[in-house]
Amino acid sequence: MLVVKVGGGQSIAWxxxxxxxxxxxxxxxxxxxxxxxxxLDQISARLGQPPRHVRSASGIESRFTDDATMEIxxxxxxxxxxxxxxxxLLAHGVVALGLSGVDGAVLRGPEKGVLRTRDEDxxxxxxxxxxxxxxxxxxxxxxxxxxDGGYMPVLCxxxxxxxxxxxxxxxxxxxARVACALGADxxxxxxxxxxxxRDPDDEGSLxxxxxxxxxxxxxxMARGRMRLKVLAAREALQGGVRRVVLADGRKARPVSxxxxxxxxxxxxxxAPRSRE
Numbered sequence: 190m191l192v193v194k195v196g197g198g199q200s201i202a203w204x205x206x207x208x209x210x211x212x213x214x215x216x217x218x219x220x221x222x223x224x225x226x227x228x229l230d231q232i233s234a235r236l237g238q239p240p241r242h243v244r245s246a247s248g249i250e251s252r253f254t255d256d257a258t259m260e261i262x263x264x265x266x267x268x269x270x271x272x273x274x275x276x277x278l279l280a281h282g283v284v285a286l287g288l289s290g291v292d293g294a295v296l297r298g299p300e301k302g303v304l305r306t307r308d309e310d311x312x313x314x315x316x317x318x319x320x321x322x323x324x325x326x327x328x329x330x331x332x333x334x335x336x337d338g339g340y341m342p343v344l345c346x347x348x349x350x351x352x353x354x355x356x357x358x359x360x361x362x363x364x365a366r367v368a369c370a371l372g373a374d375x376x377x378x379x380x381x382x383x384x385x386x387r388d389p390d391d392e393g394s395l396x397x398x399x400x401x402x403x404x405x406x407x408x409x410m411a412r413g414r415m416r417l418k419v420l421a422a423r424e425a426l427q428g429g430v431r432r433v434v435l436a437d438g439r440k441a442r443p444v445s446x447x448x449x450x451x452x453x454x455x456x457x458x459x460a461p462r463s464r465e
Contacts, residue, residue, distance in 0.1 A: 190218050190373040193444055194364035197224030197270075198381035201438040203277060206379065209444040210341070211281035218336045220371065221278075221285075222344045222364045225270035226252075233261050243306045243316060249416050253304070254320040254357040259347070263355055266345045267291070275343050286340045290324070290348035291355050295332065296363055298325035300350035321357040324348055327370035361421035369428025376425045377447040378418050379438030384453030385411060385419065398454045401426045407455070422455040432456040 191213060195206055213219050230240045238261060241253040254262060267289035278285035290296030300322040306314050335342050346363065347355035361378055368376040387394035389412050399407045404423045411419045415435075422433040436452030437443060446452070 190220075190371055191375050191377070191444075191448070192220045192222070192364055192368040192371065192373045193377045193379065194222040194360055195224065195438055196360070196378075196380040197226035197228065198438070199227045200381045201379070202440065202443065203274070205441050206438060206443055207274070207277040207281050207283075209442045210278065211283045212442075213444055213448075214283050214341050220332060220336070220342050220344065220367055220373075221274070222360055222367065223270065223274050224360045225266050225345070228270055229262060229265045232265055233258065236261060243304060245304065245306060249420070250413060251321060251359070251417075252357060253316065255318050256320065259320045259355060259357065262357055263289070263347055266347065271343060271345050278341065278343065284340050285343050286335060287343045287345075289355075290344060290346055290358065290363065293328055293331045294326075294349050295328045295342075295344060296324045296326075296346070296348035296358065296366070297328070298323050298348060298351065298356075298358070300352055300354075300356045320350075320355070322348065322350055324358050324363045324366045327366050329370040332367070332371060359417050359421070361418050362424060365421040365425035365428065365430070365433075368425050368430045372429065374431050375448060376422075376430050376433045377444055378421065378433065378435050379443055379447065380418070380435070381437075381439055382415075383437045384435040385415060389413075389415075396453055397450075398456070400456060400458050402458060404455065407453075419455075426455060426457050 243253045271287040275285045275287040304316040304319045348358045350356040383395050385396050407419045425433045433455040434447040434452045436447035
């Protein structure tokens with residue numbers, strides 16, 4: 190069982206990703222989650238609702254999602270982006286089926302509502318009206334039904350909040366929850382960087398591997414959105430996933446490369462490194 194999450198950066202090689210996913214899907218069950226962050230930024234700005242990002246008290250940056258942003262978010266993620274990915278996979282012969290986290294309550298959890306943020310001066314502030322949350326439940330029965338039927342589920346936020354309305358959730362952490370719920374062996378997180386870098390400006394400074402007990406060091410090294418990917422890796426390993434690979438989605442055969450260990454591999458202590 191393989192779970193793959195593909196980020197929303199503009200430089201992702203989607204044709205390569207989908208062709209590679211088609212090859213993997215013919216070998217084993219695959220669940221795909223995707224983002225659409227850059228497209229959302231562009232369309233939000235075009236509609237007069239420019240993106241706003243906030244930094245939590247713990248230093249993790251996220252998108253502030255009020256009611257107006259949530260409408261655009263749903264339109265982009267569960268609409269144009271999801272349909273486009275499904276169509277690409279179908280063109281490669283994959284029986285793909287698109288779902289938002291709301292559909293069938295595939296992804297569900299509590300909505301934050303109130304954020305405690307830290308501004309550039311280090312002062313803490315309380316921000317209200319945020320429609321973000323975390324995934325605490327995965328409808329694994331529905332996903333298994335689709336997988337057993339030969340489908341590749343193609344998931345994206347929003348998730349369903351406990352209040353019964355759509356909410357924004359981090360895609361990497363949602364993918365970790367899905368991987369845990371399905372008992373996946375491997376979680377691949379593809380983005381527009383090779384993996385975790387010692388120096389974010391130097392792609393040659395890739396860190397090849399961390400074991401589970403070293404994730405604290407990885408979190409200290411990570412910057413910006415990469416911190417959420419490391420957090421997702423930690424949650425996946427804690428939930429029983431054998432390995433998590435942060436890898437480059439701009440290359441040919443990116444999923445297969447990641448499964449061969451190209452990128453930053455997080456693995457449970459004692460698990461042998463794959464030579465696939």
